[in-house]
Amino acid sequence: DQQVKQNSPSLSVQEGRISILNCDYTNSMFDYFLWYKKYPAEGPTFLISISSIKDKNEDGRFTVFLNKSAKHLSLHIVPSQPGDSAVYFCAASARRGANNLFFGTGTRLTVIP
Amino acid sequence: DSGVTQTPKHLITATGQRVTLRCSPRSGDLSVYWYQQSLDQGLQFLIQYYNGEERAKGNILERFSAQQFPDLHSELNLSSLELGDSALYFCASTGGTVGNTIYFGEGSWLTVV
Numbered sequence: 215d216q217q218v219k220q221n222s223p224s225l226s227v228q229e230g231r232i233s234i235l236n237c238d239y240t241n242s243m244f245d246y247f248l249w250y251k252k253y254p255a256e257g258p259t260f261l262i263s264i265s266s267i268k269d270k271n272e273d274g275r276f277t278v279f280l281n282k283s284a285k286h287l288s289l290h291i292v293p294s295q296p297g298d299s300a301v302y303f304c305a306a307s308a309r310r311g312a313n314n315l316f317f318g319t320g321t322r323l324t325v326i327p
Numbered sequence: 328d329s330g331v332t333q334t335p336k337h338l339i340t341a342t343g344q345r346v347t348l349r350c351s352p353r354s355g356d357l358s359v360y361w362y363q364q365s366l367d368q369g370l371q372f373l374i375q376y377y378n379g380e381e382r383a384k385g386n387i388l389e390r391f392s393a394q395q396f397p398d399l400h401s402e403l404n405l406s407s408l409e410l411g412d413s414a415l416y417f418c419a420s421t422g423g424t425v426g427n428t429i430y431f432g433e434g435s436w437l438t439v440v
Contacts, residue, residue, distance in 0.1 A: 216369070248428070257329060257417055257431030258370070303370060314360065314383050315429065317370035 217241045218306050220318035228326050233291040235321050237304030240285065244306040248315065249278060249289050252301045261302070262289070294325045330354065331432035333418050339438045345406040348435045352399055352420030358382070359401040360421075360429060361393055365414040376401055408439045 219238045227233045237247075245266035250258035264271040264278045264287065271278050277290045291298055301322045305315040330353035340346055352359050361373040363386075372385035376395035387393075390408075395401040405412060415436055421429040 218369070220369075250431075255433065257331070257419075257433045259329065259431070260428050263428065305370075314372040314375055314385060315370075316372070317362075319369035 216319070217244075218304055218316045218318040220302075220304055220321050222321050223319070224322040224324070226324045226326060227294045229296055230293045233289075233294045233298065233323055233325065235289040235291075235302050235304075235323065237287045237289075237318055238285055239287075239306050239316075241306070241308070241316070242285070243308040244316075246307050247278070247280060247287050248305045249276075250303040250305060250317075252303060252320070258303055291323075294323075296325045296327050299323055299325045329430040329432060331418055331420050331430050333416075333432035333435050335435060336433065337436045337438075339440060340408060342408055342410060342439055344408050344439075345404065346408065346437065348403040348405070348416050348418075348437070350401045350403070350418030350420075350432060352401070352418070353422070353430055356420035356422045356430075357399065358421045358429075359395055359399070360419040361387075361401070361403050362417040362419065362431075363414050364417065364434075365411075370417065373403070405437070410439050413437055413439045 248263040249261040251261045252258040280287045301320045303320045304318040332351040357378045360375045362370045373387040375383040393403045415434045417434045419429040419431040
């Protein structure tokens with residue numbers, strides 16, 4: 215049972231425009247959410263996180279929004295750059311410092327120059 | 328470079344065989360996680376060790392086992408291999424001091440033929 219879902223397997227965006235990657239979760243106990251970015255032949259790398267006590271967290275060009283009532287979060291990248299082309303994984307856990315993270319299936323972002 | 332080292336990077340083996348994947352966590356990290364990524368699948372949590380002891384178990388098959396040694400490196404043993412075990416196996420580590428920001432190695436590609 216996939217508790218974290220990324221329903222869009224791929225997304226293409228023009229350079230300079232906004233990329234919006236979406237993630238839904240089913241477990242209401244999740245209270246900490248993360249985005250990881252993965253390039254081919256590399257392991258996933260941490261990008262940004264958000265705690266359930268917030269609805270927005272921003273780090274440079276990356277902003278994560280959390281809508282707890284809808285069990286939905288999104289990652290916004292503005293402006294998108296060709297180097298952002300990668301697979302983005304959404305992850306969630308039931309508490310900060312929990313034993314494991316539940317990952318989505320990933321969204322492949324392609325930023326077109 | 329995440330500081331997590333995995334060997335081998337690539338491995339091809341026949342069905343029914345047994346392989347061992349090795350992971351060295353980041354210096355000082357006590358927790359080691361193993362994840363499996365199959366085609367079109369997200370990252371599936373297999374097992375976690377903390378300072379030598381099993382801490383949590385996920386979707387790990389009985390044919391698979393893991394351990395963490397006193398020097399904190401970990402090994403994932405996969406036996407009676409089947410074609411469906413072909414996947415990218417990631418090791419990750421965390422010291423547990425920065426929430427759930429775990430750091431992934433580059434993965435070990437296992438192909439079962």
